[in-house]
Amino acid sequence: MKEMQTFLKKYHEEMNWEISNESYEKTRASLLNNYMLLTTEVAEVAEELRKAFNFTHSHILNGMKDSEAFDLAKENAKEDLGKEFADCLAYMIKFANYFEIDLEESFYKKMDEVKNRKNRDVSLSRK
Ligand SMILES: [Mg+2]
Structure with a gap:
């Protein structure tokens, strides 16, 4: 994750896509724009999920088993979903870089916090 944060810091500088740090007003506008x-x-x-479900349903209507149709939809959606997850990650990393947050450290700390939460949601499924 540290490598990705370093990569994107340079990438955003090269593209001139950094969050503005000129003044409070410009920074505020830049943060809100990036949040948007x-x-x-x-x-x-x-x-992309909607497209995958529509693809699945149309194949089910044409007689394909639902599990096969959904497997096919997942395979078809993989590349475009990957691009959208990458887009989301790039913005989240941009925010983390602006606030000088070590995202990997925050991630593991938060996952540990969730795991040890007292009012954690209970799943009925058994694996
Ligand atoms: Mg996108």
Whole structure:
């Protein structure tokens, strides 16, 4: 993750896509604009899932077993979903870099916190 953060810091500098640090007003506008772009990318993940479900349903209607249709849809969606996850990750890393957050450290700390949460959701499924 550290490598990705370093890569994107340079990448955003080269592209002149850094979050502005000129003044509070410009920084605020830049953060809000980037937040808007992140949410757009999250919506694009939803769009790819919608396409995969529509693909699955049309194949089920044509007589394919649902599990086979969904496997095919997942394979078809893989490349585009990967691109959208990458877009989301790039914006999240941009925010982390702006706030000088070590994302890997935050990630593991948060996952540990969730694992040890007292009011954790209980799953009924047994694996
Ligand atoms: Mg995108």
